[in-house]
Amino acid sequence: MLVAHTNEGERVNLAENQDLLTLKRLRKQTKFFCPECSEEVIMKVGTKRIPHYSHNKGSSCTESYERESEYHSTSKLILLNWLKEKGLNPVLEPYYPDIAQRPDIGVRYKGIDYAIEFQCSIISEELFAKRSRSYFQSGIIPIWILAGKNISRIGNNKISLSGFHYLFLRKTDSDNWVIPSFCPITKSFINIHHIVPITVKNAFSTYQIKPLNKADLSTLFCPKFHGQISKYEWYKELRKTKDFLPQTRGAFKNKFLRELYTHSLSPIYLPPEVGLPVFQAPLIETSPIQWQSYLFMDVLKEENPFSLEKVISCFHKRVYKNDIKIRRLPLVCGTDASFAVKEYLNLLVNLKVLAKEGGLYKRSSPYSIHESQSWLLRKEEAFYHEKGMLIMEGIKQPGIN
Numbered sequence: 001m002l003v004a005h006t007n008e009g010e011r012v013n014l015a016e017n018q019d020l021l022t023l024k025r026l027r028k029q030t031k032f033f034c035p036e037c038s039e040e041v042i043m044k045v046g047t048k049r050i051p052h053y054s055h056n057k058g059s060s061c062t063e064s065y066e067r068e069s070e071y072h073s074t075s076k077l078i079l080l081n082w083l084k085e086k087g088l089n090p091v092l093e094p095y096y097p098d099i100a101q102r103p104d105i106g107v108r109y110k111g112i113d114y115a116i117e118f119q120c121s122i123i124s125e126e127l128f129a130k131r132s133r134s135y136f137q138s139g140i141i142p143i144w145i146l147a148g149k150n151i152s153r154i155g156n157n158k159i160s161l162s163g164f165h166y167l168f169l170r171k172t173d174s175d176n177w178v179i180p181s182f183c184p185i186t187k188s189f190i191n192i193h194h195i196v197p198i199t200v201k202n203a204f205s206t207y208q209i210k211p212l213n214k215a216d217l218s219t220l221f222c223p224k225f226h227g228q229i230s231k232y233e234w235y236k237e238l239r240k241t242k243d244f245l246p247q248t249r250g251a252f253k254n255k256f257l258r259e260l261y262t263h264s265l266s267p268i269y270l271p272p273e274v275g276l277p278v279f280q281a282p283l284i285e286t287s288p289i290q291w292q293s294y295l296f297m298d299v300l301k302e303e304n305p306f307s308l309e310k311v312i313s314c315f316h317k318r319v320y321k322n323d324i325k326i327r328r329l330p331l332v333c334g335t336d337a338s339f340a341v342k343e344y345l346n347l348l349v350n351l352k353v354l355a356k357e358g359g360l361y362k363r364s365s366p367y368s369i370h371e372s373q374s375w376l377l378r379k380e381e382a383f384y385h386e387k388g389m390l391i392m393e394g395i396k397q398p399g400i401n
């Protein structure tokens with residue numbers, strides 16, 4: 001940490017001005033205390049690392065066991081100076097006593113208070129959610145920035161995202177998904193956007209990389225994005241996932257696969273309308289192929305016509321049974337995983353797989369299980385060839401409410 005208090009309550013910020021000699025002299029004259037736990041802390045001044053404060057060994061302060069790396073302090077200072085250059089008045093490590101929290105940077109932008117947390121080390125979902133909730137309750141909007149080194153890119157337009165990564169996911173003013181990231185080495189913002197999950201871990205995504213000297217404040221606070229996934233890439237990836245599912249380790253014990261088989265289905269033979277991308281899909285942790293398969297088995301294949309309520313109720317039953325997992329997104333408010341289900345049904349209507357009549361959904365053509373694999377693959381190819389544009393439109397449109 002870079003800010004501590006003296007006995008008189010004066011804030012001593014190590015990021016400001018002081019040269020090493022002045023700091024060393026100050027260290028001899030004054031005692032410093034942690035703003036969070038009030039324990040005495042030690043000022044570390046050396047040549048290797050940025051000057052900082054450190055708790056004594058064995059301290060129980062949360063600050064002390066999240067020992068800050070050089071990578072972290074550097075990032076924090078670069079961002080602080082950049083915000084100053086842009087004409088804002090950021091405060092380094094401001095302490096909010098009512099919630100006992102201290103973000104890396106506090107800053108007001110367009111009348112809104114923001115807490116900027118640059119997170120390098122992995123912290124628990126509970127702690128992440130608790131801190132975020134406290135900020136929201138105090139009228140502060142948290143922006144958690146993922147350390148650039150923690151991004152696992154897969155090629156140009158895919159990414160591997162763990163549960164920890166998804167905690168950073170937020171929605172921009174223009175209703176886009178984004179995971180904000182920053183790299184202190186290249187001094188660039190990396191906004192990961194257009195995130196469309198394929199499996200629990202892998203997702204399509206687009207990267208907006210902006211060096212600080214080319215970025216403006218909106219890059220951080222309200223970024224706008226352009227970008228789209230190609231229908232062929234989605235189709236290719238989806239096919240690969242469907243083909244690969246029965247070969248995954250422990251497949252014979254997999255509850256989902258066993259259930260498909262009892263319905264005379266196999267991932268390979270799933271109809272093309274199972275596994276479509278929808279905008280709100282990040283709200284659901286289970287892969288689109290899997291949650292859409294459950295809806296297919298429970299309602300779409302079985303009943304004709306059926307109501308929206310029926311589909312939503314089946315979805316909730318599957319969630320209750322833990323067959324479908326909802327993703328916990330501490331930064332996303334006022335939305336519900338059932339929105340993804342509604343979007344999916346709307347998409348099926350747009351694709352003319354379903355027709356909507358008198359408030360009920362009806363299959364346009366009956367589903368036949370007696371389709372050969374080659375016939376099915378041809379059908380799937382034609383489906384994407386004809387309707388690919390419409391399918392990908394689904395992820396461009398912000399969700400329905």
Ligand SMILES: [Zn+2]
Pocket residue numbers: 034035036037038039055061062063064
């Ligand atoms: Zn402390």
